[in-house]
Amino acid sequence: xASTIVEARGVTKDFGTIQAVKGVDLxxxxxxxxxLIGHNGAGKSTLFKMMLGLIxxxxxxxxxDGEPITGPRFRETRRKIGYLPENVVLYDNLTGLETLYFxxxxxxxxxxxxxGLLDKVGLAEAAGRRVxxxxxxxxxxxxFAQALLGTPRLLFLDEPTTxxxxxxxxxxxxxxxxxxxxxxxxxxxxxxxxxxxxRVDRLAIMEGGQIRATGSVQxxxxxxxxxxxxxxxxxxxxxxxxxxxxxxxxxxxxLDVGGVLHIRLAREAKMPALTRLATLGDTLRDLHVREPSxxxxxxxxxx
Amino acid sequence: xxxxxxxxxxxxAGKEFWDRIRNRWVLAxxxxxxxxxxxIAYFGAAQxxxxxxxxxxxxxxxxxxxxxxxxxLIALILGFDxxxxxxxxxxxxxxxxxPITRKELILxxxxxxxxxxxxxxxxxxxxxxxxxxPSLSLNALFHYAGFMASAILLGFAFLSLAVxxxxxxxxxxxxxxxxxxxxxxxVLVFDLLILGALVVxxxxxxxxxxxxxxxxxxxxxxxxxxxxxxxxxxxLYGLATVFPEALSNPATLGGVMLAWIxxxxxxxxxxxxR
Numbered sequence: 001x002a003s004t005i006v007e008a009r010g011v012t013k014d015f016g017t018i019q020a021v022k023g024v025d026l027x028x029x030x031x032x033x034x035x036l037i038g039h040n041g042a043g044k045s046t047l048f049k050m051m052l053g054l055i056x057x058x059x060x061x062x063x064x065d066g067e068p069i070t071g072p073r074f075r076e077t078r079r080k081i082g083y084l085p086e087n088v089v090l091y092d093n094l095t096g097l098e099t100l101y102f103x104x105x106x107x108x109x110x111x112x113x114x115x116g117l118l119d120k121v122g123l124a125e126a127a128g129r130r131v132x133x134x135x136x137x138x139x140x141x142x143x144f145a146q147a148l149l150g151t152p153r154l155l156f157l158d159e160p161t162t163x164x165x166x167x168x169x170x171x172x173x174x175x176x177x178x179x180x181x182x183x184x185x186x187x188x189x190x191x192x193x194x195x196x197x198x199r200v201d202r203l204a205i206m207e208g209g210q211i212r213a214t215g216s217v218q219x220x221x222x223x224x225x226x227x228x229x230x231x232x233x234x235x236x237x238x239x240x241x242x243x244x245x246x247x248x249x250x251x252x253x254x255l256d257v258g259g260v261l262h263i264r265l266a267r268e269a270k271m272p273a274l275t276r277l278a279t280l281g282d283t284l285r286d287l288h289v290r291e292p293s294x295x296x297x298x299x300x301x302x303x
Numbered sequence: 304x305x306x307x308x309x310x311x312x313x314x315x316a317g318k319e320f321w322d323r324i325r326n327r328w329v330l331a332x333x334x335x336x337x338x339x340x341x342x343i344a345y346f347g348a349a350q351x352x353x354x355x356x357x358x359x360x361x362x363x364x365x366x367x368x369x370x371x372x373x374x375x376l377i378a379l380i381l382g383f384d385x386x387x388x389x390x391x392x393x394x395x396x397x398x399x400x401x402p403i404t405r406k407e408l409i410l411x412x413x414x415x416x417x418x419x420x421x422x423x424x425x426x427x428x429x430x431x432x433x434x435x436x437p438s439l440s441l442n443a444l445f446h447y448a449g450f451m452a453s454a455i456l457l458g459f460a461f462l463s464l465a466v467x468x469x470x471x472x473x474x475x476x477x478x479x480x481x482x483x484x485x486x487x488x489x490v491l492v493f494d495l496l497i498l499g500a501l502v503v504x505x506x507x508x509x510x511x512x513x514x515x516x517x518x519x520x521x522x523x524x525x526x527x528x529x530x531x532x533x534x535x536x537x538x539l540y541g542l543a544t545v546f547p548e549a550l551s552n553p554a555t556l557g558g559v560m561l562a563w564i565x566x567x568x569x570x571x572x573x574x575x576x577r
Contacts (some may be wrong), residue, residue, distance in 0.1 A: 049396070053399075053400070054399055054400065074402070076402075078400060078401060078402040082401040085396055085397055086394060087393050089393040091318075091394070092324060102318055103401065106314055106315075106398075106402065107401060143397075155470060198464075
């Protein structure tokens with residue numbers, strides 16, 4: 001098995017005089033759940049499309065499982081791939097099951113696998129209904145079932161939870177976890193940073209056509225050295241006692257939010273602060289250490 | 304160069320064909336063809352005070368005029384959004400991530416749509432042929448079958464143009480505008496331009512080129528194919544007298560029609576693969 005399943009080297013894409021992607025290098029290991037984030041126009045959709053072979057690279061190379069996506073063995077390579085576009089548009093006049101049959105035929109996947117996939121995404125009951133009668137969330141789930149045809153080794157998911165309700169989002173990520181356990185590699189984009197921050201193994205932040213940072217959310221937090229937030233609830237006189245206990249540490253600010261103190265402090269001050277706060281005993285009722293969110297990390301890299 | 308997988312073409316073609324069967328497009332077009340053909344066969348000579356079937360030659364002559372308007376329009380409507388429609392809906396990207404080449408996708412789309420068009424033409428005009436068959440000789444039936452075959456080729460040629468427009472157009476609105484413009488040009492404007500040029504030059508220039516210019520219009524090729532296959536019809540068209548013998552060979556004209564089918568499709572594939 002190759003040590004990387006997605007390998008991009010020096011990838012650029014020019015649209016006329018505009019360079020949308022500028023010399024991107026990216027390696028994704030088998031079995032990783034990898035996030036690609038960036039604001040609109042950052043180049044992530046272009047990179048995504050180049051990885052899928054939908055648009056050619058201007059320069060550089062992209063290999064999926066050791067093969068170029070547009071090479072002579074493209075059929076074998078594409079059979080290993082599943083793709084869920086952001087706005088899934090399937091065929092209104094077909095039923096859910098017929099839709100899967102069509103894509104299964106094109107992927108040379110046995111039709112007998114389709115019913116099970118519909119069941120997996122919670123559409124077994126709606127298998128015989130026309131897609132035009134499906135809600136947006138149901139279409140998204142049907143698109144996901146389509147992406148799972150042929151047990152792909154590599155899934156590309158573009159804003160995959162668009163249109164899904166909270167329950168369906170939870171189910172969706174449960175399936176992703178199961179797939180990851182089976183060794184499937186997943187590359188996903190999302191604008192909902194809070195949704196993916198706890199779920200991806202690693203991610204890349206794109207800005208201006210370049211990858212600004214790559215790593216796990218925690219690694220990026222640490223690399224950025226963003227301050228932590230301690231959230232402390234307690235009795236009367238809490239603010240004064242806490243301020244006294246933390247004197248001399250690198251505190252960036254203390255806010256009282258509805259009786260809960262929010263203390264921003266430098267990452268290296270975390271353990272000394274916790275040691276000192278422990279001496280306050282019953283004055284503290286509750287304490288949380290809140291890491292910077294992925295959104296904080298993202299804006300940190302952008303700025 | 305990537306190999307062609309005919310199975311993939313067949314899967315896409317099958318879907319396109321059955322889509323048209325299921326949404327009753329084939330049925331509707333067949334009924335239109337049947338009704339028009341029957342009306343023309345039985346009431347075509349009403350202006351001369353006669354009602355009822357007269358002869359296959361006169362019926363075909365009337366049907367040729369009808370088909371020249373109708374089939375190009377139907378073929379262009381059928382094919383104008385073949386590619387641009389998928390692109391605009393967002394399903395094209397999904398299709399192109401599958402193990403299918405762009406060439407196979409276009410060929411599959413074209414084959415499926417062409418199948419639906421041919422099926423409608425055969426069902427619509429074939430039904431009339433069956434109804435008229437007791438009054439027709441074997442030779443007349445042969446001519447009628449030839450008319451149907453040429454009508455199918457005409458449809459294929461305009462479908463090929465429609466698919467080409469669908470590849471070039473940026474969106475469905477522009478594709479539909481281009482399709483309508485194409486219909487106007489080939490069906491209404493082209494002959495007027497040629498006739499106008501002949502009249503303006505009093506036939507002094509280009510008279511010899513005139514028959515060849517007609518080959519630049521698949522609708523005219525269809526007309527000539529049918530005119531030259533029927534003696535009685537030939538006399539109805541003064542055009543026949545100026546047309547060179549060498550070009551009036553049905554095989555030659557069929558070859559030209561095939562070129563009209565293949566060339567736009569080849570351009571469409573070339574553009575789509577870029």
